[in-house]
Amino acid sequence: MKLTKPTILLVLVMLFLHCSNYLFGQLANESLESDINSIIREWDNKNSPGGIIGVIKNGEMIYSKSFGMANLEYDIPISSQTVFRIASLSKQFTAACILLLEEKGKLSLHDPITKYFPILPEYANTITLKHLIHHTSGIRDFFKLAELSGHQVSDNFSDEEVMELIARQNTLNFVPGEEELYNNSGYFLLAQLVKITSGKSIREFAHEEIFLPLNMENTHFHDNNKMIVKNRAAGYSSSTNGGFEINMSNLSIIGDGGLFTTLEDLTKWQNNFFNNILPVKDFQNRMFNRGKLNNGTVLDYAFGLEHGNYNGLPIVSHGGAFVGFRSEILMFPEQEISIICLANLSNIKPHIINKKVADIFLRKEYSNLSGSVKKVSYSDSKKSVKLNSNIFNEYQGKYELSNGIVVDISAQNDQFFANIIGQTKFEIFPESANKFFVKDTDLQFSFMQGNSSKLHLILVHLYGKIVLGRKLKVESQFSEEVLHEYSGTYYNEELNIAYRLLIENAKLFVQVGNKPKQAIGLISKDKAVLEDSMAEFKRNKFGQIQAFQLESGRVKNLIFVKND
Template sequence: MRLRMRKSVWHVLLFLLAMGSPAFVGQPEDRQGREVQSARVDELFAPWDRPDSPGCAVGVIKDGRFIYKRGYGMANLEHHIPISPTTVFRIGSTSKQFTAATVVLLAQRGKLSLDDDIRKYLPEMPDYGTPITIRHLIHHTSGIRDYLTLMDLAGMRPDDFYTDEEVLDLLARQRELNFKPGDDFLYSNSGYFLLSLIVKRATGKSLRELARELIFEPLGMNHTHFHDDHTMIVENRASGYAPKEGGGFKISMTTLDMVGDGGLFTSVEDLFRWDQNFYHPRVGGRALIDQLLTPGTLNDGKTLDYAFGLRLGEYKGLRMISHGGAFVGFRAEMIRFPEQRFSVICLCNLSTINPSRLARQVADIFLADQMRPEAKAAGAGERPSVRLSERELSAMTGAFYDPETGAVWQISTAEGMLIAKVGRRRFRLMPITRWRFRAMNAPVHIEVSFEERSGAAPSRLRVHVEGRRPVVLERVRLVSPTPDALRKYVGTYFSEELQVGYNVVLKDGRLYLRHENKYKHSPRDPLQPTLADWFTVSGLHLHFLRDERGNITAFTMNADRVKHLRFVRRPRVNVRTER
């Protein structure tokens, strides 16, 4: 017992030694102000600043140097290793800017062109009538369906293993795109995964090898690499975690070796070197930086806010360049305010942490005197700025349908507030004006406004989710099919593109969607009828199709980054009813 207590005390001492000496730099006259700011940053990360919790590494950069950097929480709970600014994290989609940079550097060297048809390097991909270019992949305007979503629909779990070849084969089977190349923007991991394959076929070297040769070694990023071998030992790496039901944490890692769309391992210290290359470009010269910051454009001439693996935007009146990342138990964000020469890096190893929000809150602390006041994000304790009567609120209740995806927002009232229900998620809507509302406690910033108000009841709902283009939903009346009507949907449906079948079964008067392989995961909740022949469950939207005689022959599925995926009904053997 005494030995166990001694070890426990030793682990806490190690934690305090690693975490208790934050690094901040400044002249004597501004040191006191920096200490106040640093203490406020510590408050933000206090919930994870414990020897029994995963957490984050944070770096704050101003004028070419760190003004604050620190670790909070543990890199490894099993071996009691604290997080520090040198801890190596998987950074998810924050990796995309390095993939884009590698492609641009190859274009500078004449190894490829950004306007090459991808089939020049990937002849396995279908000819969709309009060429898909490397530039389309970079700007998420290709229309290619997202492979992670497709694998999920195929029943694969995050901890299942599959190879690059299997992903390429899956993408090559897709008969349709989400949209014509260049017509729209829809974030798709497939594009950046395919870029990694194009790099290899154009040069004979892997993305890992080329990024190291062209970027990481020249910049001295000695602890950064594309992790294309899950068996590789990585010194000083953090483990990924997720909350465990009932309390505590569980390991959340992956064996997947795909890179390009993600897969970069790096540290706060190394990302500082990348950040500085935007001001003093040792790699690629000013031409690389200018290219990376060039936004994409659509066929209609509209300019996107997405450049080369980077989002271009504004935060509280200041120009901001950023990109977040999330995969298994890791979360990341890197934001840069170029005019202020100020950046925040936040790398975390717990799936429930929101580094994008935290990084902006850190920026709020250090750049407060330069930022434009902005309406606060709606939180649990915030009060409405406008008071609406029950009658006014009731006029806005009802169901609103997204014609692009089939999603339905159901608006109701409770305790003097509007409530929005979207699938399994529920948000309280706080009024900003008579017809405009903000979602409270949503994971991202969401604003909704009611439009086309003929009389008291609006017929349209405009929804703007942070990072996406606004969509307009139409008011509809939801249907309630009888049990006999529901029975007509029962059957087995097969997707040639996924090579997977789903059973639609009837249980206790409700329809359920079941993977034909009972060992694969399926939605737990029943299918919810919305419009005629439309159902929704767990973010999936199914539209059943009928022939000229009214018989159901197929359904198409929309699932966020996958649209119009077709499942054809197999000949009916018997009606399936679960008991």
Template structure:
């Protein structure tokens, strides 16, 4: 017998009701959030909250250095990863206001040694992550470099300058790209005639009295009072996660809680910059087809519980950082951490803190199962395979219980729990998938996958019936060389698995996925598409990482 069940969804943040929250007890509640990061045995974090140009909360917990028992303070320096991008965008807009460049300039105007592609790439494309350039993180990993290796800015620029092709037509797609912001820093240098550090110091750091902010522009550079970066390897055990990449523009900024707070408050009452610049900086990008992006210039813009919210996170090695601003409330939060595991916690913390101070809440809703439950036709339309990244495929199937998810290189089937007519939570996680409603009688064309603040749009891909056991792997064996990367991989059989060997990288195994398509178990070597000659002989392959696609490797030896 079927039962009619009514589900009540009470959407509250944290364990406290809003009636219990008062301005006086919010600091104690934030202290409680930070307790898991306190103590002398672990790395930690620092948080500051600003309102109406005043710091209304500031706290640092945990250790900056475990070897010497040095605690984190408001003047401890951290790498901020991609939070650097908003400083780079700001510098570009300052140069535009000085008449030294235009956002519509083709990048070769300011980078004369950079190769021309089949399609025009502009400065605005770099700012909006719509350039199609291959990501430098994938490229440097493919050649076998690690974050602890000595890599200079010029070496990384040279590596991306060797690339002959784009991932896609500029302006047609949004794809987060560190290469773009690194090149923007080079454009700042060429257009201004100064080093990036000197320009930023003259026009940003000094006017804002950010005396402890600098740029990591040389390997092994000594940075006083810099927190070490740590990764957990067990209960109360950590290892150092050293960083020696001297890459800036996309990353590379080093700052303190006090200095970053000054930067955040500058948007409400500027000492550097002006209204038109700030407005342009938060203008969302637009694709060639007219679609509007959430990403603007070095920062993202969204509506959070009815308020305009501007934010950006960052992470490199085990450093994590976050800046969130609510312009209409003159309210901002900045977070810095040297603990790798802090990333998703930080996103939850800043939302919780904003809810408390700004008295934001979602009205409790009572919804019947009949209203929430997706239709059978819709569930059927969702079934299929969707490409998150070249080698990260979400395959959605249907059972009597509903939809389930299979992810490449993972054995588990993950139930998808419907929380609305087209939104599903991945069982056992906080991640969700939204399926846009298709045209009548047609399958869903794409899905939107959310991990915290990160959205991935995955298009449906065609699949054919395929037996991976029928693939003869022996003709694939041999050495493959890429002129663009100046590196080679050798394909061998190890324990029956096709395995890529490299001089510096750990072995990477491949699994046949579709005809002439194999999936790798590494983020930078996710997919291999075989290239055959007219006689059907394998003569090469196109390798793709997460954000560097179809790099050709020629087969040079059996």
């Protein structure tokens, strides 16, 4: 067959276009891989734990990338079939079970919880299932209660032990519906509720009603710590010698956490948000439905999910953190895009990684935003400077913010840290002699000199908001005569635990069971700071100490009565 000149030209044009598309596509893919690799480079090797990233568009996976090792002992790399513990990311599955039960007519979100849990004290009459869903119940967090009782957070407990611990609490953190405070007890109770109303454990119910219909073959609520899980990732933390150490738990409490799953299965879960496969009408809107306080204030927290905004775009997300595992699902509902990151190393931050990935995949959406929208790029990190340790020594101490939160500023081995009392300690980096930042966030600390040369103020900056604080004068050393009135044994009936306050070398310490002693720093005559708690001493009309009230993160108003 003889080709004419026009035919040859047409073939050449088509060939050119094909080659061009291939070349541009290849360049685009190379650019994408380069951008992603810059985010995960630290862990993308055979000697480090790592994670996996997935980008889903309208329920379909459009990009995935695994990095690091699922098991360092056996040199097993992470893959899309690797099973991760996802901690509090599990809460949305528990919430979905409750919606399915409501759809079946087994319960109402307005039911008082005493309808199902008569063991709970009288105060529970005013708590509804909705309060549990949205963290507005006022019930104390069982993890923190266990910790205050002398247990390790990673210890295993039976359902009966947790239920008994919750039932022993005589008071709440606050009146139901008046405040919001994230806690795990509510979702533990919701998991128990599934069994009460369906006759099946939440593991069985979720398997039959969610995981089978969605073909999530490698997902389960892990209620048996002896169970062998194929392709399971080990959890790790960084060790002090510069390597890694195993960080796992035998905990089998589920509902608040405890889901084991894979990136592949979570992709199917995300598909249900946009294509409503499960028999819950308007599933996405039901799950996205926000809670409300008694005064009508609309909360960001929905059904195991939290609303927010990133670079002018509405987002819905939730994360998980427990022992060596970290996880997050970040949804952009209007763009029908979800980004998932699962990790098996405790210092990997999926909520930061996901936003950096969003910066790559949503560039076009960002460019269409109004100029008035302040854009944040998690890919741009500030540079830290070398700081004279003598300067930082002046900043070290505890600061009370205007909102009542206490922040502890400390140093260790030429590193600087901030610890919100009752929460997790995190590293801060000097930007200048008096300004510090937290990597990959908008959180900043500024130190100023007050009216006295020895008084420092702290300004905490977060997303355009500034909170002022003042340095507390912690009197760590008194005469034994002065300290004597604080010493003694203090008992709390709700925890069934005694705290022993004792004096050593003119310093005050607290001893809880067999745990190491902790120093107590007196802020004033009747206020003291423990390692991660605040205590306020209560006196009778004669000025004698009778008790102290303890607040520690997700637990408030615990009264310890002095016995001697």
